[in-house]
Amino acid sequence: MTDAALDELGPVDFIVVEFPAGQSNFTGEMADELVRLVDAGLIRVVDILILAKDDDGAVEALELSEAGDLGGLVSIEAELAELLAADDVAHLAAAMEPGSVAGVLVYENLWSAGFAAAARRAGGQLIANGRIPIQAIIASIEADAELETAGQ
Template sequence: MAIGPVQLIVLGFNHPNFQGEVIAELERLRESDTIKVIDALAVYKDKEGEIEVEHLSNLTKDEAIEFGSKVGALIGLGIEGEEGVVSGAIAGAEAAAEGVHVFPEPEDAWDVIEDIPPDTAAALLLIEHHWAVPLRDAIMRAGGFRLSDGFISPLDLVAIGLHTAEEARQLHDLETTARRQ
């Protein structure tokens, strides 16, 4: 079975409600076969930078620990306190030893935990894009391959006329408010 392109998205929250509207929207996207959430973690970072991690799924804590965390293995983060951080780091190291490299060069490494502002929370979503499988396969059949990807800031869309400056500033402010507080 082909797996679609997979993306790790890190979303910050000042006052998270992980059981509300975001979960409902992810469920709607899953039901429409647009995406599949492979794994999801909530990371709470206190004012001193200490973190607490919990699985965002219907698995019990024991099941989550038993099945492991795909996100944790990718970024070297576990879900059960200090022991979980160690096991997540081990899983990440084992994946790297088997040739799995999230970042091709060490200088390209993304320190996900460092990016989370103190006294906030983040949802780390590992998402498979089902909608993109036929497109990806067509590109591959045509001899194409992915060179790069990324989300485009609303501010960058002003120059090409997709947003007005005011719309872009409002969207940019909405997307980045927690980082500046």
């Protein structure tokens, strides 16, 4: 990447989607949705890995090109960088349950690249970001509803 391209880089995030033992189901629907996000200009895929953790805790990491039939992901695969190092893989795999399989997606948020570049040109820097898991939001809404019901 050139310095100019780095100046325009948007925030880069990752997600890990785990499938419990015996339930790995990387359907075409997931690939289609990922391609749709790329085609819409919302994200740029930086790296994709598939992690398999056996019952003894040993982890095998596969790059997308090693995963077999890529379907609609063929167009994305050619542009991938191998960004994640072995230490990153070990850290991500530590959160996985034994016997599970997970997909790791590293992506640039193109939708916010202009804002991020403008903030950097203004002298700002991103010092924190985060994500609230949907399970936590659901739990919070349910807890509020229970409190409301109990208070009536």
